[in-house]
Amino acid sequence: MYQERPSRLAGAVVWTNTPTGAGLRPVLPDGCMDLLWHEGRLLVAGPDTRAHRPDGPPTPWAGLRFHPGTAPALLAVPAHELRDRRVDLTDLWPAADVRRLRARVEAAPHPATALEELALERAAPPDPALRHLVTALAAGRPVAAIADELGLGVRRLHRRSLTAFGYGPKTLARILRFQRALALARRGLPYAATAARAGYADQAHLARDVREFTGTTLTELLR
Incomplete structure (x- = not known):
């Protein structure tokens, strides 16, 4: 359990x-x-x-x-x-x-x-810039706009993201979007509505990301 x-x-x-x-x-x-x-x-x-x-x-x-x-x-x-x-x-x-x-x-x-x-x-004090990045990406904000808000170039933000998260901000944004979709689907929302609310272009886009991150389908995951 x-x-x-x-x-x-x-x-x-x-x-x-x-x-x-x-x-x-x-x-x-x-x-x-x-x-x-x-x-x-x-x-x-x-x-x-x-x-x-x-x-x-x-x-x-x-x-x-x-x-x-x-x-x-x-x-x-x-x-x-x-x-x-x-x-x-x-x-x-x-x-x-x-x-x-x-x-x-x-x-x-x-x-x-x-x-x-x-x-x-x-533990070290949390980095406010990284906290802002996670919050903004989770809300679906574009990476370039977030970099401007933080006073960083896109390349510098990418380097900081590699150190902090293990991958660049675009990959982090995809993973956070996948987690949003998974939470919605677990609540019983239809897949098409899940894709739209999580920020995917369509249900097929959601299916591709699920397959890439998990090696299986959303239906199998929910089982």
Whole structure:
């Protein structure tokens, strides 16, 4: 069973997943990065551009999902280096530091809350420009207009986006639009209306994006 709650870290989500069926559901692109706890290991999930399908038997996971663009400052690694990857935290931080953190999470009654506390201790203040970018893209604003509002050129905004999100602002905008459409479809909105309200040209456009990001159809996803 999957459960989540808002984190005390701004914009983040604390979650646990204890599978009860045949396996774990695919993790879909959402513009976020996660700090994970799984079978005694601390891992980092980088930003996805396609569905990630966990390997192995269904076992419990705990995690902290960061607000888009905020994890790289805490981890001290550019997001594009982790794109479509799951890596052990020891690949990013000194092994001795990770051992101490791992022991702390292992001793905690709730590993997900322990991950949240670790992040709260190390988190940097959010970048207002990146927050504005995410909000504006989610509202469907053009990238060039957002760059002008921020006083940045499109190329400079692209470079900053690679570091913060793992990909450029146009890809982030597509992923945020896909997530909007998925939320609407899960509420039972017909696919054509979902496409229109989420900002797609038509239902076929929505279907192409779903196929590219997930490798399947919207109908299969909703099942």
